Structures are given as C-alpha cells and as structure tokens.
Amino acid sequence: MIEFFHALFDPNSSFLRLALAAGTLASVSFGIMGTYVVTRRIGYLAGAIAHCVFGGIGAALYLKHRWGLSWLDPMYGALASAIVAAIIIGLVSMKAGEREDSIIGALWAVGMAAGLIFIDLTPGYFELSSYLFGDILLISRQDIILVAGLDLVIIVLAVMFHPTFLSICFDEEFATLRGINTSFYYILLLVMTAVTVVLLVRLVGVIMVIAMLTLPAAAASTLSRRLSVIMVLATFFALFFNWSGLALSYTLDLSAGPVIISVAGLVYLGLLALSRMLPNR
Amino acid sequence: MEPAIALDNVSFSYTRHPVLDGVTLTVPKGDFAMVVGPNGGGKTTLIKLILGLLAPTTGRVTLFGEPPESAWNKVGYMPQYTHVDMAFPVSVLDVVLMGRLTQTRRWRYTKNDHEAARHALSEVGLLDKEKKPFSSLSGGQRQRVLIARALCSNPSLLLMDEPTANVDPAAEATLFELLSTLNNRMTILVVSHDLGFVSKVVKSVICVNKKVLVHPTSNLDGTLINEIYGGDLRMVRHDHRCSHEGHCINEALTLPTSFMPHPKKP
Numbered sequence: 001m002i003e004f005f006h007a008l009f010d011p012n013s014s015f016l017r018l019a020l021a022a023g024t025l026a027s028v029s030f031g032i033m034g035t036y037v038v039t040r041r042i043g044y045l046a047g048a049i050a051h052c053v054f055g056g057i058g059a060a061l062y063l064k065h066r067w068g069l070s071w072l073d074p075m076y077g078a079l080a081s082a083i084v085a086a087i088i089i090g091l092v093s094m095k096a097g098e099r100e101d102s103i104i105g106a107l108w109a110v111g112m113a114a115g116l117i118f119i120d121l122t123p124g125y126f127e128l129s130s131y132l133f134g135d136i137l138l139i140s141r142q143d144i145i146l147v148a149g150l151d152l153v154i155i156v157l158a159v160m161f162h163p164t165f166l167s168i169c170f171d172e173e174f175a176t177l178r179g180i181n182t183s184f185y186y187i188l189l190l191v192m193t194a195v196t197v198v199l200l201v202r203l204v205g206v207i208m209v210i211a212m213l214t215l216p217a218a219a220a221s222t223l224s225r226r227l228s229v230i231m232v233l234a235t236f237f238a239l240f241f242n243w244s245g246l247a248l249s250y251t252l253d254l255s256a257g258p259v260i261i262s263v264a265g266l267v268y269l270g271l272l273a274l275s276r277m278l279p280n281r
Numbered sequence: 282m283e284p285a286i287a288l289d290n291v292s293f294s295y296t297r298h299p300v301l302d303g304v305t306l307t308v309p310k311g312d313f314a315m316v317v318g319p320n321g322g323g324k325t326t327l328i329k330l331i332l333g334l335l336a337p338t339t340g341r342v343t344l345f346g347e348p349p350e351s352a353w354n355k356v357g358y359m360p361q362y363t364h365v366d367m368a369f370p371v372s373v374l375d376v377v378l379m380g381r382l383t384q385t386r387r388w389r390y391t392k393n394d395h396e397a398a399r400h401a402l403s404e405v406g407l408l409d410k411e412k413k414p415f416s417s418l419s420g421g422q423r424q425r426v427l428i429a430r431a432l433c434s435n436p437s438l439l440l441m442d443e444p445t446a447n448v449d450p451a452a453e454a455t456l457f458e459l460l461s462t463l464n465n466r467m468t469i470l471v472v473s474h475d476l477g478f479v480s481k482v483v484k485s486v487i488c489v490n491k492k493v494l495v496h497p498t499s500n501l502d503g504t505l506i507n508e509i510y511g512g513d514l515r516m517v518r519h520d521h522r523c524s525h526e527g528h529c530i531n532e533a534l535t536l537p538t539s540f541m542p543h544p545k546k547p
Contacts, residue, residue, distance in 0.1 A: 039366075039369060039370060041366075160388055161388075162389075163378070163379075163382060163388075163389065163390060164382065166371065166375065166379070167379045167382055169369070170365060170366070170369050170371060170376070170379065171360065171364065171365050171379070173334065173360060173364070174358060174360065174379060174430070175379070175382065176334065177332060177334075177353050177356060177358050178353070178379070178380070178382040178383065178434070179353050179354065179382075179383060180382060221370060224370065225370045225414035225416055225417070226370055226371070226372055226414065227370050227371055227375075230370055
C-alpha cells in the first residue's frame with residue numbers, strides 16, 4: 001500500500017493521479033444521481049443507457065477514422081449517445097406500458113451490438129476491453145476537464161431542482177397535479193444519469209459503471225432514511241470505493257475497474273448483512 | 282353558482298369496452314360526497330377523469346367551471362395507500378412540503394411553505410413526527426401524512442382515494458372527525474368501499490358501476506345497495522353491538538358500521 005502513496009507523487013505515474021482525480025470528481029455526481037436511481041428504482045434503465053454508450057464510442061471511433069476527424073474523441077461519442085439513449089429510453093418507459101422491459105432490453109443489446117459493428121468497420125486494432133471494463137491508462141488531461149465540467153452541471157441542476165426531483169421520484173402523479181411537467185423532469189433526470197455514467201466510463205468501463213451508480217447509494221441507504229443524507233453518504237462511499245480500489249489495484253497489480261467494483265460490491269453486501277442482523281432497522 | 286365538479290355525458294374506455302358510460306354528475310360546492318361501487322366498477326377511473334389525469338373518450342369534465350388542468354391549484358389529492366413507495370427515504374415534513382410545489386418556484390421551499398406544511402401536519406395531529414422518516418410511521422399515520430400533503434396547498438376541493446384502507450377503527454373515527462371539520466371550508470369527495478363512512482358525515486353517495494347514480498344519504502336503503510353491487514347482498518356488521526334479535530339494513534347504515542357485500546348462495 002505504501003508503494004501506492006509513493007507512486008502518487010512519482011512524476012512518472014501521472015496516470016495514477018489522473019485516475020484518482022477523475023474518480024474523486026465523479027464521486028459527487030455518482031452519489032447524487034445514484035441515490036435518485038436507487039430510490040426511483042430505475043437501475044435497469046441506467047444499465048441500458050450505459051450499454052448504449054458503447055454504441056456511441058464505436059460510432060465516434062469509426063467517424064474519426066472515416067472522415068479524419070482527429071478532434072472526435074470517443075468520449076464525445078459516449079456523451080452524445082448517452083444523452084440520445086436517455087431521451088429514447090425515457091420516452092419508451094413512459095409510453096410503452098407493459099412492453100417496457102422488452103423494448104429496454106432490446107435497446108440495451110442493440111447499443112452494444114452497434115458499438116461492436118462500428119469497431120469492426122474501423123480499420124486498426126482496438127483494445128476492446130479498455131472500453132468495456134475501463135482502463136486508467138486511457139484517462140487524459142482533457143478527460144479531467146470534461147469530467148469536472150459535466151460534474152458541475154449535474155451538481156447545479158441537482159441542487160436547483162431537488163424538490164421537483166424528490167417529488168417526481170416519490171409520487172409522479174401528485175407532482176403532475178401540482179402543475180409540474182413530470183415528463184420533462186423525468187427525462188432530465190435520465191439525461192443527468194446518462195451524463196454521470198459517462199464520467200466514469202474510462203475508469204470502470206461501460207459494463208461495470210452501472211454498479212458504481214447503484215452500489216454507493218445502495219450502501220448509503222442501509223445507513224439512513226433521508227434522501228439528502230443518503231446522497232452525502234453515497235458520495236463518500238463512491239470516493240472510498242474509487243480510492244481504495246485504485247490503491248488495491250496498484251498494489252496487487254490488477255486492473256483498476258474490476259477492483260473498484262469488487263470493493264463496492266463487497267462493502268454493500270457486508271453492510272446489507274449487518275443491517276439485517278441488527279435489530280430496529 | 283359553479284359546482285365544484287361537473288361531468289357532462291362522460292364516457293371512458295381503455296379498450297373497446299367502456300369503463301364508464303354516459304356519466305352526468307354534479308357535485309355542488311360544500312358537498313361531502315362518497316364514491317362507492319364494486320371493484321372494477323370504475324371508481325378510480327372516475328377520480329382520474331375528475332383530476333384530469335385521464336381525458337374522457339366523450340363528454341366534458343369541469344372543476345369550478347374550468348377544465349381540470351386549469352383548476353389543479355384548487356385541488357388537494359390523496360392517492361390510494363398502495364400508490365406511494367412506503368420505503369422511500371424521505372422525512373414526514375418533506376412529504377407534506379410536496380403539496381406546496383408550484384410551476385414557478387422549485388429551487389427551494391419558502392418560510393411560508395414550511396409554515397403551511399407544519400399547519401397541515403398539526404391539523405392531522407402529527408406535528409411531533411415532522412422530522413421522522415416517512416417509512417417509520419404506522420399505516421394510519423402515513424395516510425394522515427398524505428392527507429396533510431393534500432391539505433397544505435389550501436385546496437377548495439379535496440379528493441381522497443380509499444382513505445380508510447389499512448386504518449384501525451380508532452384512527453378511522455379520528456379521520457371522520459377531521460373530514461367533517463374540513464368540510465366546513467372545502468368540498469370533499471371520497472372513494473371508499475367502506476360504507477360505514479356514510480353514516481355520519483357524508484352528504485351524498487355516488488354509486489359507480491359503469492353507470493353513475495347519485496343519492497342523498499337519507500335515501501340509502503337495501504334497494505340502493507342492490508343497485509350498486511347487483512344481486513342480493515348480505516350485510517356484515519363489524520361493530521360487535523348487534524342485538525340478539527339481529528338488525529336491519531337501515532340501522533346498519535345509520536350506525537358507525539361498515540358492511541361488505543356477500544353474494545347469497547343459491
């Protein structure tokens with residue numbers, strides 16, 4: 001573990017500092033949005049959005065090569081596809097009724113498939129697993145600026161519309177009767193979730209990012225029954241998972257993403273078991 | 282004077298078969314009306330049409346002479362008990378404050394909002410629970426919190442869907458008292474399968490089973506019960522005060538009792 005702290009200050013391992021910065025910045029958004037996702041029970045929708053992000057990454061890689069758009073970083077593709085997927089999935093979940101889960105399941109798989117097809121069409125070699133399972137070596141200085149910017153947008157929106165989001169998560173019908181445009185805010189909530197997902201795609205990959213969204217909030221909700229407290233606790237859990245996961249992965253020479261997610265999963269299951277064993281909870 | 286609720290020849294169908302057919306109904310201001318009828322008879326659909334959450338297939342609904350969406354700020358609504366997620370992590374006060382949401386101000390609640398929410402909580406007798414998690418309350422208390430949420434926008438019309446479901450008799454009696462006090466300043470419409478309600482406070486009964494019939498409570502008798510539920514019924518009294526000679530339907534309805542329809546065996 002001491003090597004990890006040494007490495008943090010080593011000028012040659014800037015990738016570690018970048019990964020830590022991305023994880024730290026993203027934790028706030030993950031704490032806030034994860035709490036909404038868990039209490040509103042839309043983890044399934046968030047999962048579908050995360051997998052559609054892979055389609056966007058593939059499309060960006062393809063377009064970058066095809067038309068020589070050197071500025072087109074896969075992260076922009078990820079962001080664009082996340083927002084589009086959130087809007088489509090939001091509309092589907094409002095209008096599709098009983099067919100909802102089939103349609104969402106289809107979008108989930110088609111998003112992945114599109115990403116793979118685009119990558120097939122793009123000449124050259126890509127380390128697929130970097131995008132699927134995360135790769136801290138891919139995190140660049142521009143990524144940190146992007147993550148910081150998006151993070152700020154999410155925090156500002158979440159604070160501004162907190163009473164509205166709380167009311168549509170608790171009782172959408174009642175919020176409608178109070179004159180709130182619930183469809184708009186529901187989609188906004190999904191778009192913010194989608195943007196949050198993108199923040200950690202580089203670090204933990206599209207497949208596992210959904211766990212980072214739900215596990216900190218789920219762990220926090222074993223400790224409190226107030227939404228605002230859960231959000232703060234979930235932020236700290238996300239921070240803890242990112243830091244301890246990075247430190248462990250460096251020390252044990254393992255991939256960062258899977259270690260972060262394993263720590264998160266184990267802590268959540270441990271807390272859940274503990275809260276079940278203790279009375280009066 | 283504009284009635285609180287007016288339905289003019291309203292029909293509604295989810296599929297080909299109408300749930301409600303040719304409903305014409307007026308609820309005057311100051312009324313305390315109860316909607317009764319069998320399960321699947323269209324009670325909840327009627328409420329959603331009145332609220333403007335569903336649009337009628339034919340006909341017109343107005344609240345205080347306006348389309349329902351324009352009158353939402355005059356309406357307090359308490360949904361069915363099962364409608365909200367009881368495990369949701371939220372404090373009692375935060376639930377009640379949702380009644381103060383408006384289109385224009387969402388950034389945060391004002392001091393006035395907090396005062397109104399506390400006043401509503403004290404009206405339902407739960408001011409001491411304001412900081413408690415909603416999920417830690419008993420069923421009856423949660424229902425009163427939802428009533429407080431409906432009240433704190435100071436509505437002219439209060440709509441409640443099954444407020445006595447999951448409530449013990451003592452809490453039910455308290456609820457009747459509260460509602461009859463509230464009826465002095467607002468029109469009340471309650472959906473219930475529990476006719477015990479009728480006894481003291483309700484002024485008119487709206488019977489829904491695809492068609493709608495309105496009766497003043499003084500006319501309630503066995504014929505009406507047959508019309509509502511169809512076929513012969515037996516009454517079951519729950520108050521344990523039956524005399525050995527038995528009791529008649531009229532008596533059952535004038536006492537604070539409830540009954541459930543039981544089809545007679547052939």
